[in-house]
Amino acid sequence: MGRATKGCGCAAAILVVLLVAAGYAGWKYVLPWWKTKPPPPSGGELQVHILDVGPGNGDSILIISPAGKAVLVDAGDAGKGKVILDALKRYNVQQLDYFIATHPHPDHLGAADEVLRLTKVLNVIDNGLAPAGWEPTPTPTPSAKVLKNIKPVAKKPDKKASVIKFYEEYREVISQGGAHYEKAEPGKKFDLGGGAFLTILAPSQPFFTREQMKAGGNEPNSNSIVARLDYGDFSMLLPADAEQQTEQRMLTKDLNLQTDVLKVSHHGSKYATAADFLERVKPAVAIVSCGEWNRYGHPAQAVLDRLKAAGVKLYRTDLQGEITITTRGKEGDYKIATAKEAKTDLWEGRLAQKDDSSRAGFIAYGDFGPPPKPPKQKSTK
Numbered sequence: 420m421g422r423a424t425k426g427c428g429c430a431a432a433i434l435v436v437l438l439v440a441a442g443y444a445g446w447k448y449v450l451p452w453w454k455t456k457p458p459p460p461s462g463g464e465l466q467v468h469i470l471d472v473g474p475g476n477g478d479s480i481l482i483i484s485p486a487g488k489a490v491l492v493d494a495g496d497a498g499k500g501k502v503i504l505d506a507l508k509r510y511n512v513q514q515l516d517y518f519i520a521t522h523p524h525p526d527h528l529g530a531a532d533e534v535l536r537l538t539k540v541l542n543v544i545d546n547g548l549a550p551a552g553w554e555p556t557p558t559p560t561p562s563a564k565v566l567k568n569i570k571p572v573a574k575k576p577d578k579k580a581s582v583i584k585f586y587e588e589y590r591e592v593i594s595q596g597g598a599h600y601e602k603a604e605p606g607k608k609f610d611l612g613g614g615a616f617l618t619i620l621a622p623s624q625p626f627f628t629r630e631q632m633k634a635g636g637n638e639p640n641s642n643s644i645v646a647r648l649d650y651g652d653f654s655m656l657l658p659a660d661a662e663q664q665t666e667q668r669m670l671t672k673d674l675n676l677q678t679d680v681l682k683v684s685h686h687g688s689k690y691a692t693a694a695d696f697l698e699r700v701k702p703a704v705a706i707v708s709c710g711e712w713n714r715y716g717h718p719a720q721a722v723l724d725r726l727k728a729a730g731v732k733l734y735r736t737d738l739q740g741e742i743t744i745t746t747r748g749k750e751g752d753y754k755i756a757t758a759k760e761a762k763t764d765l766w767e768g769r770l771a772q773k774d775d776s777s778r779a780g781f782i783a784y785g786d787f788g789p790p791p792k793p794p795k796q797k798s799t800k
């Protein structure tokens with residue numbers, strides 16, 4: 420009797436252990452897979468417009484979901500507000516559901532005040548990091564009525580304008596606009612409607628510090644917001660100006676990095692888009708957002724060579740203007756259109772105005788003088 424009870428107790432214990440193990444496996448492996456599995460596409464069209472904010476450098480990417488929700492990832496460079504506002508008008512965007520400031524550099528934030536003053540924004544997302552040397556100063560908040568009466572002023576890039584000034588303007592406009600603010604954290608997922616989602620992959624903590632940067636590296640870039648856009652079978656990676664350190668850190672994490680389209684990091688800088696990162700992302704298409712007057716050597720020949728070796732189809736805003744991707748979320752059905760045809764070789768990189776590989780620190784915004792004038796047309800007389 421005693422023996423039989425003992426035997427029965429053992430079987431029950433084994434069953435409990437098995438159930439617990441199955442439950443754990445389900446929670447650990449099945450649930451995350453289920454959670455990351457994108458829902459089937461709604462059949463509507465998703466649009467991604469990589470705006471041409473050249474001829475300086477800058478990023479501004481407009482996403483319009485199949486449900487009509489609009490996301491603006493960055494608003495740069497300074498003086499490019501009109502380009503962005505015109506695009507919002509052209510694509511009939513009445514309001515921005517999300518504005519994402521990937522990092523506080525003027526080539527990503529420079530036109531934020533011009534755009535956000537005139538466009539209703541529901542949610543603002545940034546990484547919560549201010550540029551070095553910035554200190555909060557209390558600013559009076561004018562009423563919404565006053566804001567409405569402010570007319571757009573096309574600003575010319577100001578040589579003396581500092582990184583802090585543009586950040587101040589961005590903070591001011593978001594505090595006045597009354598949008599919901601959210602700090603980007605890896606794993607946060609934003610539902611854009613119609614089956615499209617934007618997932619934050621980086622920055623993860625602890626944030627990179629200046630001391631951790633290699634020559635040419637820069638900590639605001641390395642702590643950029645990196646996001647992936649998913650719609651059915653279509654996916655796109657948006658790494659902003661992430662550095663190689665950011666890529667290496669992402670490679671050590673259990674992240675889904677594989678995407679159809681890669682917005683090449685940091686305008687094609689030689690300090691990003693490492694071969695092992697490309698190997699993991701495995702993009703079919705790479706898009707470089709950079710300006711034809713940039714003096715940073717973007718895109719770098721080394722990066723273009725790595726992209727070529729990876730067998731991608733290449734697009735560049737400096738040579739082709741605005742680049743538009745449209746998709747209904749079915750495997751391989753995305754289309755890419757460019758505003759103009761490239762007049763020169765897409766696979767030819769640019770040279771930097773000065774070499775920054777031997778010194779610690781990156782060629783900062785404003786390190787250069789005014790951009791070179793376009794070559795004068797030769798007289799045919």
Ligand SMILES: [Zn+2]
Nearest residue numbers: 477526660685
């Ligand atoms: Zn940039």
